[in-house]
Amino acid sequence: MDLPFHVASHLDSALRAAASQLGWADRGFQPEVRVADPAHGDFQANGALAFAKREKQNPRAVAQQMVDALDASVKDQFDLSLAGPGFINFRLKPAALLGWITRHDSEPHLREAAAGERRGQTWVVDYSSPNTAKQMHVGHLRSAVIGEALCRLLTFNGATVIRDNHLGDWGTQFGKLIYAYKRWVDEAALAADAIEELERLYKLGTAATPDDSPALDEARAELVKLQNGDPENVALWKKFSDVSLAAFQQIYDRLGIRFDHNLGESFYNDKLTRVYAELSDTGIAQESEGALVVFHPEHPRFKTQPFLIRKADGASNYGSTDLATAVYRAEHFKADGIVIVTDFRQADHFEQLFLTVRKWFAAKSYRTPELHHVTFGAVTGEDGKALKTRSGDVIRLKLLLDEAEERAYALVAAKNAERPEPERMSDGECRDIARAVGIGAVQYADLAQNRSSNYVFSWDKMLALDGNTAPYLLYAVARVRSIFRKAGLDPAQPPVAGATAPETPQELALARKLVQFADAVQVATDQLRPHFLCLYLFELAGAYSGFYAADKVIVDDPSVRARRLLLCHRTLVTLETGLHLLGLRTLERM
RNA sequence: GCACCCGUAGCUCAAUUGGAUAGAGUAUUCGGCUACGAACCGAAAGGUUGCAGGUUCGAUUCCUGCCGGGUGCGCCA
Structure with a gap:
């Protein structure tokens, strides 16, 4: 049996099958499969420990019974070992690695393999959301960049994604x-x-x-x-x-963003009376000091801190429109999930909103979508203070992106000048590369960090050619492409027939990394945290660099050459697929 | 006052939500281009995970209390 795309969930199923054979399934055995430290294996299952503890059994013995009960095909594909107090380690055999890598050979095929996760689901993603009649500034960057990456990740996992720009236009x-x-x-x-x-x-x-x-x-x-x-x-x-939307689109074009809808606050104007009526009728909202508010008695804070949904003068506020927005997304888009990407300062508001929506929908028997507030920390300067220009103004996003491109151009042009004459690129090509590198560096710097913490904005760090940065990853892509170009080979048709299983330590490490792509995408999507994918891509690029330095690709031995070209090609496909998921443009040369 | 987020190597950050010896990059030191891109690779060194308790086979992760930084708390969004 071929190893499926999601190796971890394949192991999960195999362990569950073994558990059920042992009669443990209905006693709550959970396999707990995850990617392992390479020192121990490729994947590990930790479930024996918790189970043994609950059942008052010896965890080593439990783990051993699990291993004994595993299907023979698992033992064909993995080397198994027990370690420590009862960890089960799985190491993929080279032949299984070769099989997986051979099958997952292109971006469309990876997409197809991953799409089973959320097929049939509809997700509405609300991000960027600037105010009209104002320029976008640096504070708008994270929502746009993180939101777009989440859209692409959800789409990759098979969901239908609706990109909705909830403009502040009222x-x-x-x-x-x-x-x-x-x-x-x-x-x-x-x-x-x-x-x-x-x-x-x-x-x-x-x-x-x-x-x-x-x-x-x-x-x-x-x-x-x-x-x-x-x-x-x-x-x-x-x-x-x-005019505001036209100006925003110029920024979005540079970031690779295109919204399906721009349903701003004004769109919900005529949909508010229903909100007031239903929340009043169901007793969820009440009059207080002339305003319509919602209290949540079960909540330590919101039992006294009101959620204001209509002002005392009768006017609406963002509580009103956000409630109307939620019901519109649930009914009109039939959303299974709603993701709202704003900074952490609005956490209270959305917690109150979601509590209210859940009670409201339950009272009216509406289907409630999954509701996620994706928060992120502030962008600060290197002094830890909010990012400002020297004169104390906010930094305009347009100028920030211009500067990113200029700084990248200086680096690209300087490097180009050092090249031997025949390899030198035109100025136009340098400009184009600088656009991809500069914008990509800004996007990647934002995505690579766990979004909950504040983010220290540093030109030097994001444009560095080493470390976990966009230029390092784009460089890895360019180096793979360079091999194909120099050898006169078409990366769309890599000559990999007759490739043998990976052998050298660097080949094996690279092959293992490639197989873990599925897991990285899944974790990033399920947790709505793109930095897991960034970390993976960085490690993949690192594994490739190690392989590149140790093992020459274009060698005479046809089987060695084929297997190394196979690894190069799959690295290229995986890096490009991953970078595209993050919203970055990849390059031929840089 | 109440609540939320953050605190990890000199610096910037990870740690797959309770798993194995807490990992990367950067800065420092050493080594590697007559190999397909050295914008790279390899190695060394760097830690009382803010502090003090607690829960348990096991805690950066969960609980309690402090300390420090940020943020929010009725008619802005």
Whole structure:
């Protein structure tokens, strides 16, 4: 029997079958299979320990019985050993490695193999979500980059993914903006760079309408006109949204992002009365100080900290729209899961929101999707403070990406100049490479770190050519491609017939790493943490570099050459597939 | 005041949610290009996992209490 894509779950099934043969299945035996430290094996099963403890048996003996009861095919594919207090170690035999690597030969085939995990599921991913009439700044980067990677991971695992940009396109700030627009708009500036001008007006409007001022009353009047459908104000508001979206798309294009929907807060305007009615009727919401709020008596904090869903003046807020959004996604998109990617400061809000949604849907017998708030830490400068320009302003995302490309270009051009004349690349090619390396470095730096912690932004670290960085991975890709190019071979049609099983320590280490791709993707997706995939790709690139330094690929012996080309090719496929899952563009040369 | 997140090698970070001797990169020291990209590889050294208890075969991980940093807590989103 061929080794399937998911080796860990294959072992899990085999161990469960053995447990059931021993009569342990209904006593709650859990195999607990995971990727092992290479010193011990490729995979390990730890389940014997917990089981033995519960059953008051000797864990070594339990593990030995498990091994004895395992299907013969497992013993054909793995070397088994017991260690320590009762760990079962599995080491793939070279022939099994060769079989797996031979079968998983392209990005489409990897995709097909992984797609069984979430086939038939629909996931709505809500990320980026900037406010219209304002430029995107560095604070918007993580949501966009992490959200896009999660979309790709979920898609890879077989889900239908709906990318929804939940724009901040409604609220009191638009009264102020219209107020300022009508007084101070500079038409020439608007034509030249619309969003720049809108942002200027936005700041003017905010400054001109302090609390309790007559100007604030006028701004509120503009808002009321907008909400009541005044044609002039609605047209202005529409214009603000259009130019904002066009500006956002320029950023998204550079990051490889394309949304299916831009359903901002305004979209839910006419869907709020239902929210108020159903939450009031079911007794989940209550009046308090004139506002409509939800308390959660079972929660230590939210029993007294209210979830405000309608303000005392009758206006909606983001509690209202987020509730309407949740029911829309559940009903219209038939979502099995909803992922919302925002920074950790909104954790309370979404905890309250999810508690409320669950009670609401249960009371009305609506099907409740899985609800996930994917949080991430702040982006700080190297001083640990929020990232700002020297003058103290927020850093615009556009300028940040420009700088990434410029810095990458300087590195690429310098390296290119050192090359011998015939291998030198054109300036245009250098520019193109710099775009992929610079943007990729920014994306990767954000993804490689566990998203819960704060992230220290450092140009030098993200553009370093060594360490866990995009340039290191892209370099590994370029080196594999270079072998094929120099040998005059087409990487789409690698001549790998007659490849023999891996033999040298570096070949074996690389082959084992390749097989673990399935596990890395699964962990990253299930935990909604792309850094697990980053770590894997870094280790894969490291295994390849070790192999490359130790074992020459283009040798005379045809079987050795074929098996090394096979390893090179599968490394290329896996690295590129992984980097594409993260949203990075890969290169031929760099 | 209440709550959440973070605290791991000099620095930047991992540790697959309770598993084996806590791992990488960087910086430091040493070694390797007449091998297909040295933007690389190999090796050494670097630790009381903030502190103090507790739970158990086993704790960076779970519980309690402190210390330090960040954040949130009714009409912004």
